[in-house]
Amino acid sequence: MDNPSLMRYSRHILLDELDIAGQETLIQSHALIVGMGGLGCPAALYLGASGVGKLTLVDHDTVDLGNLQRQIAHKESSIGQPKPESVRDSLLAINSELEVHTINAALHGEQLAAAVADADIVLDCTDNLASRFALNEACVSKAKPLVSGAAIRWEAQISVFHPSAGGACYQCLYKPDNQTNASCAESGVVAPLVGIVGAMQALEAIKILTNTGQSLRNRLLLLDAKTMRWREMALQSDPLCAVCGNSKVNAAE
Template identity: 55%
Template structure:
């Protein structure tokens, strides 16, 4: 690190658990953030300001006025712009050293797999089950750690699926994919603005912990927050040996 970086990241370097070595791991890291909305905004901001070297920010949507209530990557002048590009510019203003790759597209199929394979940690900041399950399948295939968050109304949840470990559950273990799942989203049910900030910031924290190997991640646990009462619940999550996605993880990885 140069003198400017030593000064910028001094408060991280002072932490015994991180130090210079941990900060250098951040600087060398590649993180994929899927979704530049309510969750992706605070998550990407904290990753960039923490010094993550490379962030891929993927979102195929444009900024709308109704987004500004909670999506803090964007300002009123961003309305009409692609969220990924607006987010890239905001992150550059906070930390020009972080390289941000704006992907104005919905990552799917081979393209999604390639983006996951190229990252050290993946953050799912999306708002629909189909995309969540697609990201999970790619993370299982490439044995990449996934930090998944969700927020709706006054309720939030977050977990880590550290698919580098054989005994870790995947997203499908906890939320099996089904055709009859009712989709809910902020556009139809609303969301309390600070809630996405809380969950998104926690996603960034979990991602940074994974990158530096610090502390204990949320792998194997799901946290639920009811922000009306500020009550947290923690649920232990085990791997489903019959899971259709990761049940034969070792065999699929060996064959890949």
């Protein structure tokens, strides 16, 4: 690590849990972030600023005026631009040493599986259930940790799903047949809430990549932003889960 890097990441290096070795791990890591909206913007900015050296940004949408209330990596000058490219520009303005790849499309099937397989960690920052279930299935198949966040109206949640390391996957918690797909476009969301959750997703990713502290694996945090009260639920794997129920996982918390 050269002198400019030592200066850039000095606040991380001062932390005993990270130090130079942890920062070098981040620099060599690859995060896949799916969804460049309210969650993906702060998650990407914090991961890039923290020095996660390779970022792959995925979204099929373009920036519009209604995004700017909460999607903080985009600017008025970004309107009409593909969201991954807009976020890439913001990231490189903060940290020009990053390797940033953009995918201006929705990923499905083999393309999604290949993108997941190439990453060290995956962040689900999407806003629709079909994408969440597909991303979860790909992460289980490729044994990749999945940091999942969601926010709508004044409510939010975050967890980590990694059955190959022991515990539940997203589909152990939510079943496709029992869900309704409410969106922020239909229901609204208070702007700072997505920032809170996106930043927490970045933090969980950093902890997992550097093997620091205790992640949210097998724990679901729920936030009521109107009262600023958190609740925590313990999660257990579902032995009948269609996605991970047949996995032979012997790891324990």
